[in-house]
Structures are given as structure tokens and as C-alpha cells.
């Protein structure tokens with residue numbers, strides 16, 4: 085299978101980490117939807133990465149759907165529980181973490197708009213979501229090692245990716261100082277080979 089991804093996309097990184105944790109072989113096709121010559125919109129009408137193309141040629145997007153597809157393959161470890169309600173809870177953690185990532189991306193795009201078009205109010209509004217989302221994640225994690233269950237699952241990966249993306253885009257944003265449980269969690273997660281091997285390039 086092939087994964088269309090940009091190297092800085094946190095959503096694509098989430099999937100690359102899932103693939104690494106499951107030791108699933110795949111071809112990484114680097115394609116940034118922001119470049120003029122991107123092929124992504126011909127495969128995903130939304131023009132976004134990640135997109136996974138199966139060996140049968142079927143395309144899956146967006147990242148929660150791709151993660152769901154990968155879970156159907158016979159590859160340990162399970163990253164979503166078999167129990168339906170437990171699975172919804174992992175998906176809730178994933179949605180909260182992805183939502184923080186969405187707000188971080190929105191703040192970044194707004195901050196890159198030209199002088200005169202940039203809205204400080206909109207950037208602040210997005211950072212309010214980031215801060216509230218991180219507080220929600222901090223409460224959800226509490227004193228535990230993992231968000232849901234007793235081993236790494238998809239919600240943990242999404243949360244780790246969202247924290248790492250804040251470091252990449254807003255290095256001065258001191259989430260560790262305000263969220264000690266997330267700081268402890270991040271330190272553990274970032275040391276995993278699946279995270280260390282997918283650190284995005286600067287830029």
C-alpha cells in the first residue's frame with residue numbers, strides 16, 4: 085500500500101506512527117497539497133493528506149478513516165478496542181487531540197496571512213481552543229500512563245502527535261509548564277521509535 089503524505093502534516097504523521105507500531109510495510113509518497121503540482125486532489129477531492137491507497141487501488145482518507153482501515157488488517161498491536169463503547173472512548177480521545185491539532189493549524193495559517201489581512205483575534209480564538217483542548221486532554225489522562233486502557237492506542241498516538249505539532253509550529257508555547265501530565269506523557273511517547281523516526285523537518 086501507499087501513503088500520500090507531506091512530511092510536516094501531523095495527520096499524516098499519526099498514520100505513519102500507526103503503520104510503524106504495527107510494522108506494516110508501505111510506500112511513502114511525499115506529496116504536499118500546497119504545491120502546484122500536487123496529485124492529491126485527483127485522489128482525495130478534499131485535496132488533503134493523508135491518503136492511503138490499498139494494494140487493490142482503493143483510496144481512504146481522512147486520518148481517522150485510514151486508521152480504522154489499518155485496524156482491519158491482521159497486524160498487532162490492536163490500536164482500537166474490540167468493545168464498541170471502549171472504541172468510542174478511544175475515538176473521543178483521538179477527536180479531541182485532532183481538534184487541538186486543527187486549531188493549531190488554523191492559528192498557524194492565520195499567522196502566516198499578509199500584514200493587514202491577519203487577525204490577532206482569530207489567532208487568539210484558535211489558541212483558546214488549543215488551551216481548552218489541552219486542559220481536556222490533561223484531565224482525561226490524569227495520573228495514568230495511557231489515555232484509554234493499559235497500552236498504547238490510537239488516542240495516545242493522536243495526542244502525542246498534537247503535542248509534537250505544537251512544538252514544531254509554536255516552540256514558545258509552554259504547554260509542558262501548564263499541563264504536567266501531558267508533559268510526562270509526551271516525554272515517554274516522543275522516545276518511542278515510531279515517534280523518533282517520524283520527526284518532521286523544520287519548515
Ligand SMILES: N[C@@H](CCC(=O)N[C@@H](CS)C(=O)NCC(=O)O)C(=O)O
Nearest residue numbers: 093094095117132133134146147148
Ligand atoms: N481531518 C483531516 C485533516 C487533514 C488535513 O487538514 N491535512 C492538511 C495537511 S496538515 C492538508 O492536507 N491541507 C491541505 C488543504 O487544506 O488544502 C485528517 O485527519 O486527515
